[in-house]
Amino acid sequence: MKHQFELKLILLLLTLAWLVGCGTQEAGSVASQTEQGAQAPASELPPASEATAVDVVAEAQSFPVTVKDYQGRDVTLAKQPRRIISLLPSHTETLFALGAGEQMVGCTSLCNYPPETEELKQIALANPGSISLEALVELQPDLIVTGGDYHRQLAAQLETLKIPVLALESQSVADIEKAMLGIGQATGHSRQGQKLIARLKDEIAGVQKQIKPFQKEERPKVFYRVWDQPLMTAGPHSFIGELITLAGGENVFADVEPAYPQVSEETLILRNPEVIVMPRMKEGPADAQQVLEKLRQRPGWSDMAAVKGGRVYLIEDDVISRPGPRVVQGLQKLAQALYPEAFPDP
Amino acid sequence: MRPTQPRFAVWRILPFLGGLLLALLVGIHFGAVQLSLSEIWQGLTGAAAGAQIETILWQIRLPRVVLAACVGAGLAIAGAAFQGVFRNPLADPFVIGASSGAALGATLALLCLAGSVTVITSTGQVPWLILAAFGGAMLIVGAVFVIASLSNLGRSAPLLTLILAGMALSSFTGALVSLIMFLNHEMLNTIFNWLLGSFSGRHWNEIAIAGPVILVSGGLIWMLSRPLDLLSFGDETAMSLGLPSGKVRLLILAAATLCTAACVSVSGVIGFLGLMAPHMTRILLGPRHGLLIPGSALLGATLLVIADTLARTVIAPTEIPVGVVTALMGCPFFLFLLISRGRQSM
Numbered sequence: 083m084k085h086q087f088e089l090k091l092i093l094l095l096l097t098l099a100w101l102v103g104c105g106t107q108e109a110g111s112v113a114s115q116t117e118q119g120a121q122a123p124a125s126e127l128p129p130a131s132e133a134t135a136v137d138v139v140a141e142a143q144s145f146p147v148t149v150k151d152y153q154g155r156d157v158t159l160a161k162q163p164r165r166i167i168s169l170l171p172s173h174t175e176t177l178f179a180l181g182a183g184e185q186m187v188g189c190t191s192l193c194n195y196p197p198e199t200e201e202l203k204q205i206a207l208a209n210p211g212s213i214s215l216e217a218l219v220e221l222q223p224d225l226i227v228t229g230g231d232y233h234r235q236l237a238a239q240l241e242t243l244k245i246p247v248l249a250l251e252s253q254s255v256a257d258i259e260k261a262m263l264g265i266g267q268a269t270g271h272s273r274q275g276q277k278l279i280a281r282l283k284d285e286i287a288g289v290q291k292q293i294k295p296f297q298k299e300e301r302p303k304v305f306y307r308v309w310d311q312p313l314m315t316a317g318p319h320s321f322i323g324e325l326i327t328l329a330g331g332e333n334v335f336a337d338v339e340p341a342y343p344q345v346s347e348e349t350l351i352l353r354n355p356e357v358i359v360m361p362r363m364k365e366g367p368a369d370a371q372q373v374l375e376k377l378r379q380r381p382g383w384s385d386m387a388a389v390k391g392g393r394v395y396l397i398e399d400d401v402i403s404r405p406g407p408r409v410v411q412g413l414q415k416l417a418q419a420l421y422p423e424a425f426p427d428p
Numbered sequence: 429m430r431p432t433q434p435r436f437a438v439w440r441i442l443p444f445l446g447g448l449l450l451a452l453l454v455g456i457h458f459g460a461v462q463l464s465l466s467e468i469w470q471g472l473t474g475a476a477a478g479a480q481i482e483t484i485l486w487q488i489r490l491p492r493v494v495l496a497a498c499v500g501a502g503l504a505i506a507g508a509a510f511q512g513v514f515r516n517p518l519a520d521p522f523v524i525g526a527s528s529g530a531a532l533g534a535t536l537a538l539l540c541l542a543g544s545v546t547v548i549t550s551t552g553q554v555p556w557l558i559l560a561a562f563g564g565a566m567l568i569v570g571a572v573f574v575i576a577s578l579s580n581l582g583r584s585a586p587l588l589t590l591i592l593a594g595m596a597l598s599s600f601t602g603a604l605v606s607l608i609m610f611l612n613h614e615m616l617n618t619i620f621n622w623l624l625g626s627f628s629g630r631h632w633n634e635i636a637i638a639g640p641v642i643l644v645s646g647g648l649i650w651m652l653s654r655p656l657d658l659l660s661f662g663d664e665t666a667m668s669l670g671l672p673s674g675k676v677r678l679l680i681l682a683a684a685t686l687c688t689a690a691c692v693s694v695s696g697v698i699g700f701l702g703l704m705a706p707h708m709t710r711i712l713l714g715p716r717h718g719l720l721i722p723g724s725a726l727l728g729a730t731l732l733v734i735a736d737t738l739a740r741t742v743i744a745p746t747e748i749p750v751g752v753v754t755a756l757m758g759c760p761f762f763l764f765l766l767i768s769r770g771r772q773s774m
Contacts, residue, residue: 212610311557312621312628312747338746344621346460347629348484349745381631382487385479 149268152230152251152260159246162270163225167205167218169236170229172252172406174199176261177227179278179407182269188221195400195408215239227265252405253341254324258282262407278407285410286328293330293421302420304331305355305388312344321405329416331357351382358388359419361403362396370396395419440713444726448497451733455493456485458737460744463489491632495694496736496750497729498635499627500701502642502691504728507702508709508721509649509684512656513677514587521688521702524594524681525568528601530692533564534622535605538615558637558693565689568597590681625698625751627736634694641690645683646725652680653717660715698751701728701735704762711765731758 148158167188168174174193177186183196188203190213205217213236218226223245228237230251237247248268250261259279266275304326308314316322318333320341326333334353335345360373367373374394378384388394397419402412418425456468461484463471471485506521514523521527537560575593576586609619621628649656655676658666666673688702705728706720713723735753742748 309617310629311618312626314617335745340746342617343746344617344628344748346740346745346747348488348740349460351484351488352461352480354480381491381633382483385483 145270147267147270149248149264151247151249151264152257153249157246157248157268159225159268163223163246163268165221165223166225166227166269167221167223168193168227169205169213169233170227170252171195171400172258172404173227173229173250173261173265175404175406175408176258176265176278177269180262180266180269180271180274182265182271185269187223188218215243219243219245225268227268253321254405255282255286255321255328255409258405258407258409282407282410286413289410289414289417290328290330293417293424296421296424297330301330301332302357303334303353303355303387304357304359304420305334305350305353307358307360308342313347313350314342315345317341317343322403325402325409325413325416329413329420331416331420347382351386354387356387356391356393357419358386358394359402359416360394360396361399363399368396370394393419438719441719441723441726444709444723444730448726448730448733451730451737452493452497455496455733455737456489458741459484459489460740460747487631491635492627492630492736492740493733495630495635495638496627496732498639498642499691499695499698500705500728500730500732501725502638502646502687502728503698503702503732504705504709504724505642505646505649505721506684506687506691507704507728508706508717508724509656509680509687510702511706512660512717513680513684514591515660515662516591517707518703519591520699521684521691522598522697522699524572524590524685525597525601526565526685526688527692527697528598528605529568530561530565530689531605531619531623531697532568532601534561534693534696535608535619536560536564538618538622539608539612555633555637558634561693562689564601565685565692568601569594569685569689572597621749622696623751624749625696625754626739626747626749627695628747630694638690638694642687645687645690646721648683649680649687650718650721652676652683653721656680656717656721660717696749696751698732698754700751700755700758701732704758705731708762708765 145162146158146160148156151157162185164185165187166177166182166185168177168186169190171190171193174186174189175195177183178196178198183198186202188205189199191204191206193199193202193204203221205213215236218240225246225248226240228240228247228249230249230253233249237249240247248264250264251257252261259282262275262278262282263272264275266272266278306316306322306326308316308322315335315338316326316333317338317340318324318327318336319339323333323336323341334350334355335343338345358377362368373396374389374392377389377394383389395415397412397415401408401415404412457463457465463481463485467481468485471482503521507519510519510521510523511517513519534557537557572590572593575597576589579589579593605619605623609616612619655666655671658669658671659673659677659680691698706724709720709723709727712727713719732750732754735757736750738757739748739750739753742753
């Protein structure tokens with residue numbers, strides 16, 4: 083622990099030294115850019131379709147902007163960011179959905195959607211501690227979009243380096259909307275942000291309308307299996323738990339506190355879920371039938387209503403567990419698993 | 429040390445047996461799902477107590493309780509043997525690298541099996557995880573022995589070399605496991621769970637694999653309790669009494685390692701127990717191995733059954749790793765015994 087801290091300190095000092103080295107030069111160029119920006123904003127525009135170009139021009143003039151981050155703190159951006167790095171796959175998707183993809187220079191190695199992310203510089207990411215500050219600084223970002231508490235330490239380091247950070251949580255549908263709003267404002271796409279939020283609300287309402295005629299008093303009991311050993315599920319306070327409720331299901335572990343707790347097999351068997359949903363990992367079995375066969379062999383599971391009825395579903399990992407603009411796809415798949423009769427053509 | 433009359437000594441172990449039976453009953457009684465005593469009786473005798481109750485009792489609760497007892501006994505026996513052979517009160521079943529080897533094997537297996545985590549240990553399937561953990565333990569312990577035999581440090585040093593080589597290799601494999609954890613963020617929970625020890629999701633299958641190994645190796649150690657008594661006086665004494673100390677010592681070490689590997693491969697790394705259970709028994713029953721080994725086995729089994737019951741129930745339906753419980757509950761008890769009757773301890 084102490085070593086890690088020391089390592090980071092050394093890293094920090096080195097980066098600081100480097101920054102001081104090119105500080106004077108940087109400051110000059112920033113100043114000249116700002117001047118240019120005020121005089122002729124159009125010259126700085128990235129090559130884009132007419133519609134977005136107009137939008138960007140219109141909103142670029144509204145800079146500087148002040149955006150609230152997840153802690154309610156103000157983040158002020160003097161001008162429209164042109165070199166954005168996103169450190170969360172869900173935020174990357176939001177950036178692209180807003181039309182800010184062209185302003186991006188980097189994302190994490192886990193960001194795999196949309197395909198355009200391949201052209202960006204990929205920051206190797208295993209966990210927040212493994213992000214290289216040097217790799218970030220090298221890209222000369224003028225805005226880094228991070229997750230909230232997850233990147234708290236990193237955000238503090240970036241702040242000492244005077245790199246603007248916009249920290250936004252991504253744990254719930256409300257968070258997604260806030261992220262769309264905040265990122266929209268910060269990148270000069272507020273109008274798109276608002277449109278995106280309206281569309282998201284519409285689509286969620288659409289899914290709920292579709293299942294409405296088939297909903298009964300008793301909602302289908304769902305077990306969402308996050309992991310097998312240890313047996314882990316998604317609690318009601320997690321994003322997936324929220325999706326289960328939105329899709330008209332009842333989480334069999336609605337009484338747990340942590341977001342992704344390890345739960346007891348006994349309780350699961352006693353609560354007897356009617357539907358089991360699991361994320362489909364890229365390396366994992368692609369076929370729910372295969373998984374069902376394995377579950378049947380498992381002691382105590384074969385009598386479970388979901389296993390007996392063959393109602394075991396796999397939902398692609400990326401859409402179910404990534405709280406971004408594609409949340410509707412995950413929600414739809416979940417609703418389809420819970421109310422197959424509401425979706426006659428899968 | 430206090431001489432004990434063999435005839436009366438046997439009687440002194442009866443409270444230990446009673447304690448274990450009581451612990452087993454408590455372990456079967458309490459759980460995430462509360463079973464009444466009459467329900468347990470009906471379930472055990474086959475009188476229908478409801479299909480779900482029967483499933484939970486026979487397929488989930490009983491195997492867990494029995495496995496906890498087996499592993500507790502195995503770790504305690506191995507601990508007593510290592511302490512006797514090394515003549516070191518700090519020796520525990522993990523001293524020569526068995527636990528870190530098993531953890532590495534399990535981690536690698538989990539990494540390779542990442543996608544097919546569903547049902548790693550269902551009946552009729554090759555228990556890759558268990559085999560990998562077992563293989564890892566044997567590999568690292570083997571390496572420790574090879575290293576110790578390669579170094580020529582004089583006559584009385586090999587024991588010390590073994591411990592040092594074990595510690596070095598433990599640190600090394602521990603670092604490898606940490607690296608894998610760091611680079612595979614999504615597997616953090618599984619590996620972490622393994623490193624803290626857990627009986628979550630274990631069934632009769634694990635007992636069928638580890639039980640016989642623990643029984644045979646533990647039995648062998650018990651049969652060698654007379655030589656163990658002599659060895660704990662030191663090599664010179666043992667040899668002057670006509671004991672081929674080198675061979676016997678190797679045999680005991682091999683049996684204790686096998687026993688440890690079997691335990692770790694089904695439960696993960698459960699610290700504290702193998703170190704403390706023999707000491708507690710030594711305080712209560714005296715240092716002679718003929719009595720110490722069965723006593724340790726019973727006490728170890730009792731403690732682990734109680735620890736696992738707590739792990740299952742304290743914040744049910746969420747579970748906590750049993751290794752955490754053993755350390756939290758065992759340490760104060762051990763210190764209490766040490767203070768109250770410490771002078772007889774070693």
